[in-house]
Amino acid sequence: MGKDVIVACDFNSKEEVFSFLDKFTEEKPFVKIGMELFYAEGPEIVREIKRRGHKIFLDLKLHDIPNTVMKAMKVLSKLDVDMTNLHAAGTAAMMEAAIKGLTREDGTRPILIAVTQLTSTSEERMRDELLIERPIDSVVLHYAMNAQKAGLDGVVCSPLEAKKVHDICGNSFVTVTPGVRFADGELGDQVRVMTPAQAKEIGSDYIVVGRPITQADDPVAAYRRCVSEFVG
Numbered sequence: 013m014g015k016d017v018i019v020a021c022d023f024n025s026k027e028e029v030f031s032f033l034d035k036f037t038e039e040k041p042f043v044k045i046g047m048e049l050f051y052a053e054g055p056e057i058v059r060e061i062k063r064r065g066h067k068i069f070l071d072l073k074l075h076d077i078p079n080t081v082m083k084a085m086k087v088l089s090k091l092d093v094d095m096t097n098l099h100a101a102g103t104a105a106m107m108e109a110a111i112k113g114l115t116r117e118d119g120t121r122p123i124l125i126a127v128t129q130l131t132s133t134s135e136e137r138m139r140d141e142l143l144i145e146r147p148i149d150s151v152v153l154h155y156a157m158n159a160q161k162a163g164l165d166g167v168v169c170s171p172l173e174a175k176k177v178h179d180i181c182g183n184s185f186v187t188v189t190p191g192v193r194f195a196d197g198e199l200g201d202q203v204r205v206m207t208p209a210q211a212k213e214i215g216s217d218y219i220v221v222g223r224p225i226t227q228a229d230d231p232v233a234a235y236r237r238c239v240s241e242f243v244g
């Protein structure tokens with residue numbers, strides 16, 4: 013699996029996202045489109061960014077009954093994205109249905125990864141509100157194994173979990189890690205962070221980087237710095 017930097021385009025209009033992407037005259041970064049932009053602009057934004065030559069991670073985190081997820085994934089498969097995701101909490105039946113829906117007639121499909129536990133969910137909340145009593149690390153790894161058994165390609169996880177996921181699920185199981193910051197950069201609301209170089213060291217396959225690039229004075233230079241630290 014090719015290592016790459018995915019730029020989280022957390023904008024809420026196509027004008028903003030295009031004025032950002034227009035700055036890139038030489039590279040075509042791998043772009044993450046999340047709920048904010050997708051719900052604001054609809055599927056056409058995916059087609060337009062794709063037409064500009066970018067790879068796309070469509071981060072919609074599906075979680076519903078298997079039949080609904082299968083049908084939704086079938087629609088997404090026609091958008092020709094390169095990567096998309098769902099919540100592993102939807103169970104193996106939902107994940108298997110998702111793969112079925114996502115697989116195109118020619119047998120190809122986007123990379124499908126699972127969210128295990130959101131990094132915004134603390135161990136305490138998981139125990140008190142979700143009634144999951146195990147330590148969060150073992151829950152994350154167990155969900156990763158479930159995703160692998162269901163045939164998914166990998167998980168979204170913190171860079172701190174990527175090594176453990178690879179140890180248990182193997183190095184070809186993809187780890188996509190947000191929470192990346194430059195050593196001299198601002199943390200924003202991220203708490204457990206790593207630099208691109210550390211994420212490389214620990215074996216992340218893809219890093220998802222938003223504000224350190226999108227809010228930089230020179231986003232292209234920040235992107236290049238990220239690529240050179242992470243991909244080398």
Ligand code: C5P
Nearest residue numbers: 020022130131190191220221222223224
């Ligand atoms: O701006 P920043 O680099 O913090 O953006 C990180 C991106 O990764 C955002 O789009 C955020 O929603 C996403 N993400 C995250 N933590 C997770 C899952 C996704 O920060 N556990």
